[in-house]
Structure formats: C-alpha cells, structure tokens
Amino acid sequence: MNAGASQPVIRATLEDVARTAGVSLATVDRVVNRREGVRAKTVARVEAAVAKLGYRADVAAARLARGQTFRFAFVLPTGSNSFMTNLTEQVQRTADWLAGQRGFIDILRVDVFDPDVLAAALENLSPAYHGVAVIALDHPRVRAAIDELTARGVAVVTLVSDAPSSRRLHYVGIDNPAAGRTAATLMGRFLTGRKGTVAVIAGSLSLRDHTERQFGFHQILSSEYQSLVALPVIEGRDDSERTRELTAALLARQPDLRGIYCCGAGNRGIADALEASGRAREVVWIAHELTQYTRRFLVRGTLDAIINQDPGHEARSAARVLLAHCSGEPISPDQERIRIDIFLRDNLP
Template sequence: MQRITIHDVAREAGVSLATVDRVLNGRPGVKAATIARVEAAVARLGYTPDVFAANLAKRRLYRLTFLIPGGPNAFMTDLRQEAERIAQRVAGERVALTVQDIDAFDSHSVAGTLALIDKASCDGVAVVAPASAEVRAAIDRLTLRGVPVVTLVSDHPASARAHFVGIDNMAAGRVAGRLLGRFLAGNRPGHRARIGFIAGSLGLRDHAERHGGCIEVFEELYPDFEPIRVREGRDDNDRTYDLTRRLLADHPDISGLYNMGAGNRGVIAALEESGLAGRVTFIAHELTPYTRAALERGTIAALIAQDPGHEIRSAVRVLKALIDGQPIVAAQERIGIDIFLPENLPPQEGATLERKAAEARPELRRAS
C-alpha cells in the first residue's frame, strides 16, 4: 500500500504544503477553520508523520549517552561492546551514541556523572543505575533539565526515569527457584536442601529482585528448602572465588547454589577445585564464553540469560521515541528471559579452537 504523504493531506484539505506543515507542528498563523480542514484531512487519510524523514530533512542529530559499568563483568563487557558496535551502525541515521564507563558499586560517582550531563550536549541517557537515593535524585534532576533517562538492565522505578529496558528480574529469580526445585526436589528424600546465594550486591536492584523472586518460589512450592544468607562478591571473580570456597567449607551439605550476578568464573573455579562440580546444582546468569563452557562441562546446571544486543537496540529506539514525542511499542521493547541447557546453546560464532580451549580453563578467573 502506498504511504500517505503530506502532499496528499494538502491536496485533500485544499491548502498549501506550508500550511499543512504549520498545522502539524503547531505553529501560529493559521485560521481555526483551516486547522480544522487539515485535521479532518489527516483523519480521513490516516496520515502519520514520517519522523525519520522529517528529522533527516531538518538534519536532526540524536545525541545519546550510554553509561555502562566497566571492569571484569563479562555481561557488561558484552553490553558495552554491543553499544559501541551499534553506535557505528546508527551513525548513518544521524545518531551520535557515546559509551562511558561507570562503577555500578559507586553511587556517588554515578550521580556525579549524571549531574555533569546537560541538554546542550545530550538528548537522552541510558544508564545501569545503582539503587540509591543519590542516583535517584540525579536522574530526577537530569529529567527536569529536559534530558529523558532510560534505565538499563537494573531499574530505578522510584525515579523520574522514562522507561526501563531489561528483563523482569523478579520473574528471573522465580525461574531460578523453579529450576532449583525441579533439579533437587525428590532427589534425596528426607533431606532438607540447603541453597547458597551469591550476589554482586543486594544494593543493586536487579540482584535484590532476583533473590526476592527465588525466595518467593521456595516459600510457595519448596518449603523444605533452606536458604543460606546471601554472600556479596561485588561481581569480582577473585572475591567471589574466595567467598564461594568459604561457603562450601561452612556448609559441606549444600545442595544448590544461585549466583544472581557476575563473578561466575570464581564460582566455577571453587566448585571444580573442591570436587563439587555437578554435585552442587549451580544456577547462574548470562551466557558468556566461560559460563557456556561450564554449562557444557556440567558445572553449571542451567543458565538464565538476556540478550545484550536487543537491550542496546531497544534503548536506542526508546530514547529516539521519547525525544520525538512518539509512542513506545511495548511488544517490540519487551526483553525476554532465556533459559539455556547444554542441549539448546546457540551456535558460537567465530570461535577458534585456541579460544575455546582458553574458555574451558577454570583456573583463569579474571573475567566473569
């Protein structure tokens, strides 16, 4: 079907292109009767503006800033690399996307970075935001300065952020609880299964929500499961390795382990060095080269994952829609929760034999 254009509207209303443009953009100087004729023509024809074409004609540039944690977290590295790759692709669509490293565990630093952003140099921000009052206030102030903010991966719903791009983390935690229950229930009759929990920090909303969702499932469906208090590894592999070793030593009868954040290489190494790989049911998050190899070896029982490419593309679309005052297509921007077992792992593109061998070595813990 041929697209209805502004020329068709002008012809239908019996006015000039300039008049239609003034009416559509709400500019003064048009009689009320003429406005009514143009609006009636728009309704009859079902005309919708081509925002992309209009912005090209106006040479509109979308200046977007993505604030993504640096460090050894492999998922955040994937997220940052996706943002850098997509920045190159959308440059031809008049989108200038800048990626800036932040420390997700330093709320003061993140708030300070947000405070330095101004509408004169930035049109929209996507941020992996720590759940602190200081960061919430910084998001609120940035929004008041006319810069829309999208939270990425971890939400900050109490803030004035315009949209959240990421999975439902409560649901992800519930999925982990179900998986642990399915793997463990009935395996050892009369045994009260003890479940260990590791988080980067419960101060990160996504980790706290995953923990809460998992505990909900235990209370509803597996009341015999005994949750062990959460250990916080700050998504650091060496720190997570040490606390996992201590956890296993303190609870030699542990049945399951759920890591709600990064630091997976530390958990993998601790389980494999202690001889408990495969005996302790380990549920982890995010598909990385290291978690893939551990899943294939049987150290990880199942992976809960999200698509970093989809999240970056979604954040770009959402910010552009907010800047243009256009509606957000909710179904398109919904981020799915993936569950991977060894049988349904996606193909590993471009991996050499040397790289695969390096990924399989659990003694290397520097990247999660």
C-alpha cells in the same frame, strides 16, 4: 519484469497528500504537525488523504531538514563483567544504527557499585546530552542525580538495573523478581527429593536487579521447597577472584550444600571453585546471562541452567525509547518488553 515479480513499495509523500486533498503543501505540513490556522473541514480532508494513502512521516528526514540531532550518554560499568562487555558491544552496534536516525551515542565507563562515583558522573554530565541510559543503583544520591537530570529536561532511561522511585522515563530490563522465582523453581525441580542448603551469590545488594532476583528466589524456595534452606546472601561484587574465594570457603564449611544460585556475575570464580572441590556434578548451579564463559560451563555440565536477558534487545530498546521521547513519538510497549530466556545445554542458540 516477470509477471510474478513483486512491485516495489512506493512511500506516499506530503506532495501526494496535498494533491489528493486538493490543498497546498504548506497546509498539509500544518495539519500533519498539528499546528493551528487550518479550518476544520480542511483538516478533515487532509486527514482523509493521509489515511487513504497510508502516509507516514519520515522522521529522520524531517530531523535532517531541520538540522536536528540528538546526543545520548550510555553510562556502563567498569570491570571485566562478561555480560556488561556484551552489552557494551551491543550499544556500539546500536550507535551505528542510531547515527542514521540523526542520533549519536557516547559510552561512559563508571564504577556503578559506588553510589557517590555514579551520582557524580550523572551530576557532571555535559549539557550537550539530550538523554541518558544508565545502569542504576537504587540509592538516594543516585536517585537525586537522576531527578536533577530530568528537571533539566534530560530524558533518563535505567538499563538492566532500575531506580523505580526516581523520575526516570523508562526502565529497560527483565522482570527481576520473576527471574529469581524462575531460578528457584528450576532449583527446586532439579533437587527434587534432596534435602540441604542452597547458596545465593549476588554482585551487590545495592543493585536493585540483584536484590529483586534474590527476593523472588527466596519467595519460591521458602514457600514451595521446604526441604531446601537458603543460606544468607554472599556479595561477590561481580569479581571472579573474590567470588571464587567466597565459593571455595562456602563449599569447605557447608557439606550439605545442594545448590548455588548466582544472581549476579563472577561465574568464572564459581566454576573454578566447584571444579577444584570435586563437587561440580553434585551441586546444582543456576546462573544469569549467556556469555562465552557460561556457555562453556553449561556445555561441560558444571552449570545446570542460565536465566538470560538479551543485551542486544536492551541496547536497541534504550536507544529507541530515548529517540522517541526526544522526537515526540510514541513507543510500542510490546516491542520494548525484555523477555526472560531459559537456556539448558540442549537448547543453546
């Protein structure tokens, strides 16, 4: 081996800890797993050996030795929403990693816009699942279904859209009011010196993420950019054709329209309507999520800015949180915080 070559890192084992502490392997196992029956002085010796050697338990190996596995359901939307398609692909990739940790993911496709359908899907989940990640509606029946799962000992993580008053374990997603405020600040600065109206297009105000984004947007626009007036929210149900029709009607009846903020999906419909109207370079348009379509619209100048959340980070975070809960391990809050990205044409990855 070359003198400058790095030495391989050798991970300390329970046997190493037992040898250093001068106790049996069974005693070390009891101390590490916080079981009773070991004298305080012996516990102190073992803990000192653990600290000296930097021992860390191999949780996956321990699960394998016990024959322990966990199964999780990821409840994702039906439809052709590009961001949700990306999220589904990332969940599938995460499933490959999780299998090596003795955890397994099933993807269930549900109409999350319908509270009865979503609640029924949660109510009828197989008892084989140890945890669930769900795109949640903040609706009484959905909250009740989440609470029932929690009461049965099933860990529930809300993903992208939250139901905060439920008994869910954790929310994995961006700070949506902050995302809406960010969009309003961008809109106000892009439209400096111009007066007129701004449209807000949501998928559904039943989805808390869309509601919180439009709330944050209105909060900043009304307080800091009084020359711009936000129109009543339009709901396109994240459907491109429905959103195209609504946007075309809006452009036809609103000659003073200066901007569009889409806090949901359906962006292909907005692009079609803007370009057909001939006002694509006149109306400032801000949307959410970097997809193959929004990237294209941003590059050609139809779209002005994208507020983004990383679906890969969200998929991995949801899986990590569920696995850590079932294994009795802590999570790192900083690692699981989902950041808000802002993309312009000049900084596309």
